[in-house]
Amino acid sequence: MISDKVLDATGLACPMPIIKTKKAMNEMVQGHVLEIHVTDKGAKADLAAWSKSGGHELIDTAMDNDILKVWIKKG
């Protein structure tokens, strides 16, 4: 998966992963992909719901040991 930017949000608890993701996404251009690394269990569902409500596209998720990686394309 090719990403244009990687955001490390590991170790952060809700709501910080979403706040950081939103901020990072604001600085990106449409069509670019942000790769987010999180350890907070609730982040997966929240990132999916947040992407949808913000008009972005969640492209993929993967678990890498205890780190959840999420790829979101800016809409």
Place this chain on the structure above:
Amino acid sequence: MTFKSMTAAEVARKVINEDELFILDVRNGTDFFDWKIEGEKFELLNIPYFDLLEGVEGIIERIPENKDILVVCAKEGSSIMVAEMLSEAGLHVAYLKGGMKAWSEHLEPVKIGTLTDGGEIYQFVRHGKGCLSYLVVSNGEAAVIDSTRMIDVYLDFAESIGAKIKHVFDTHLHADHISGGRNIAKKTNATYWLPTKDATEVTFDYEPLESGTVITIGHTAIDIHALYSPGHTIGSTSFVIDEKYLLSGDILFIGSIGRPDLAGLGDDWVVDLRETLYIRYRELSEELIVLPSHFMIHEELNDDGSVAKKLGYLFAENHGLNITDESEFRALVTGNLPPQPNAYQEIRETNMGKIQPNDEKQREMEIGPNRCAVR
């Protein structure tokens, strides 16, 4: 403006007292739809916290000024953020301390009644998940039935009333919550009882709970007759305590009946379930007070916060006990079943001792509503 915290215990009291409460649940819509705090006079609004990052101006008008306001999220972080924003906007609000996690784990003890020899029976109501467990005490000795994994609550309670836990029972191998039974037995040197037919795959020692088992607690005997009542699981056992209380496990609830599919054998066990409900239970006294292992909706709560009704009342009012047509009964308990509880297979394996998830994992496995019943 400042904002306060509200504990799960305070919310539970509001459910029991039927107080008004406005809940702003800031979890994402899927989680909210799946499982939420419910109370007779609670009003709920779901706006995910991530839709409020720019500010709360857009929702201020939807929040009443004349009610207590509680902001709720999964763990508490987001609700603190939103509570702070609302408080800065001029509202008096509280957030739920520990979030839905704490709500899921809170147990509210309610005294059900006394026993003929002077003992007592208590019900522990887990509002967040609909689980019910029991502590029976007589002459300084106690038995715990269908314990949740929050075992300190029972240990502390027993200590506070000066009782020593001697016996621990599970009415069946649970599929919706992790039993604390074995851990209580380990900590107190009590005897752990489990129905034999549900224990075929367990990896630990237990005392076989079979029809006709009678156990004495205290000097004056409290007899616990084990009444084999298959249906929810093949080994499901009901207890009659003191000829007064029927602990019906997951076979019979106040407004519903048990579902037979959680061990994967719904079609086979539907006949057992029907026989238990329509033949075995019919032979019991209608004066018995039914104390189930679960409740589904807050309407099942009595005024004192307990979940209990006379068997005679259920014979008259519970739809699941009044389906004369056998094929109609089969259709109810095997077709259109609600989704199975979260992680129910893993929960069964944990209760069998096959897997040992850590505390955090156990908590996560139990998240979500209880779904042991059909209506």
